[in-house]
Amino acid sequence: MRYLGTFSAFSVLFIILACPASAEDDPISQAGIEEILTVLINDTSVRAYAIVELPGQRNVTVHEDHISLHLFGGQELLFNGVRSEITVDIPFEEHDTVIYQWEVMIPRGFQHDAPENRWWNMGQWHDQPDLTLGETWADFPGRSPSMSIHLKFYNGCFYFAPRYMHVEPPFEDLIEIQPGQWMKLSFEIRWSQSTDGYIKIRINDEQDYRVCYTGPNMHNGFRHFLKVGMYRHPDIDTDNTVNIRNLQIYHAERQTSIRSERTR
Numbered sequence: 631m632r633y634l635g636t637f638s639a640f641s642v643l644f645i646i647l648a649c650p651a652s653a654e655d656d657p658i659s660q661a662g663i664e665e666i667l668t669v670l671i672n673d674t675s676v677r678a679y680a681i682v683e684l685p686g687q688r689n690v691t692v693h694e695d696h697i698s699l700h701l702f703g704g705q706e707l708l709f710n711g712v713r714s715e716i717t718v719d720i721p722f723e724e725h726d727t728v729i730y731q732w733e734v735m736i737p738r739g740f741q742h743d744a745p746e747n748r749w750w751n752m753g754q755w756h757d758q759p760d761l762t763l764g765e766t767w768a769d770f771p772g773r774s775p776s777m778s779i780h781l782k783f784y785n786g787c788f789y790f791a792p793r794y795m796h797v798e799p800p801f802e803d804l805i806e807i808q809p810g811q812w813m814k815l816s817f818e819i820r821w822s823q824s825t826d827g828y829i830k831i832r833i834n835d836e837q838d839y840r841v842c843y844t845g846p847n848m849h850n851g852f853r854h855f856l857k858v859g860m861y862r863h864p865d866i867d868t869d870n871t872v873n874i875r876n877l878q879i880y881h882a883e884r885q886t887s888i889r890s891e892r893t894r
Contacts, residue, residue, distance in 0.1 A: 655686035655706060666690060670697050670716060671877050680718045683857070689714040696733075696875035699859045703867030712866070715859035719758075720879045722853050724821055727882040730856055731816040733875045738810040741868040742783035748863035752790065752872065753815070753856070754778035760852035776847050776854060777819070777829055790815070792831055794843035803841045805833060812875075818882055823848045 658666070663682050669692055671677040684690055684699075685706040691698040699714040722728050734752065743750060754775035759765035780791040782804065789804035807813065818830040818839075827847040830839040848854060856879070860872055 655688060658682065658684060658687050658690070662687070662692075665692055666697055666716070669693070669695070670874060671718075673878065673880075676718065676720060676877075676879050679720050680716060683708060683713060683715045683717055683859075685714070696735075696873050698871050698873050701860050701862065701868075701870045703869060707864075711861055712864050713859070713861040715857045715861055716874075716877070717855055717857045718877070718879060719853070719855040722821060722881070724823065724848065724851050725826065727818060727820045728879065729816065729818050729882050730879050731814065732858060732877040733812050733814045735812045735873040736781075736788060736807055736809045737871055737873065740788070740809055741870060742781075742788065743863075743866050743868075744783040747782050747784075748866060750781040750860070750862040750866065751775070751857070752779050752781050752860060753858050754861065755819070755847075755854045755856055757849035757854050758852060760850065763852075773849050775857075776849055779815070792829070792841055792843070794829060795845065795847060799841070805831070805840060812873075814876075819847065821848055821854070822846060823851060 667677050685708045755777045756775045759770045778793045782789045782791045788807040814834045816832040820828045828844040830842045832839045
């Protein structure tokens, strides 16, 4: 494994970060960014739409077959948030069905935020301005992600909590996490501002989906982008690591049966 060094621009999509004083917080080099994305995303066509959103080189460790993303108490803010994330802005049109999947492993000994259980995003889909309509980030309304996967800790167990259009899930829809074990998350999303929208969530190549929520899932008619990693409440100050590998995104060609369905 290796930490990554100094900075130069990766692409026009990569946002140049101010250089912090500490060497361990130096921004990541072009070669380092390319290495992160190559290890995480095998498909070059998907990788072309990915960017790295890390405050500094200490926020990532690259291994042979996965990356580790780190958060630290008191770390530098990035876009006014405590985050260590990979963003993929894959193109799609409204009413397209897109599969997003990756493998995640929470290490044993991961420090939780119970009993407060403040928001802690491990994956989220965000709206963005449509430049063709003259929209810009300067006047774009700030909104919570239309869909997200939060980390929770109840009664000695970690869970992923799927939120659909900002609604907290019932307890029976929480997905239990086994620390120290890889878990494959698969999300089939029909993107829509209408009633034909949905998300279906499957775990570890199971035949049936664990959860399905239906209804509108877009804040506007322009594509929403995926952010994978950690983004959490600013008052959480623990040091934490999440491991991620095999990030894939592709347009669906077939439907799969579901086990439970709830309308939001």
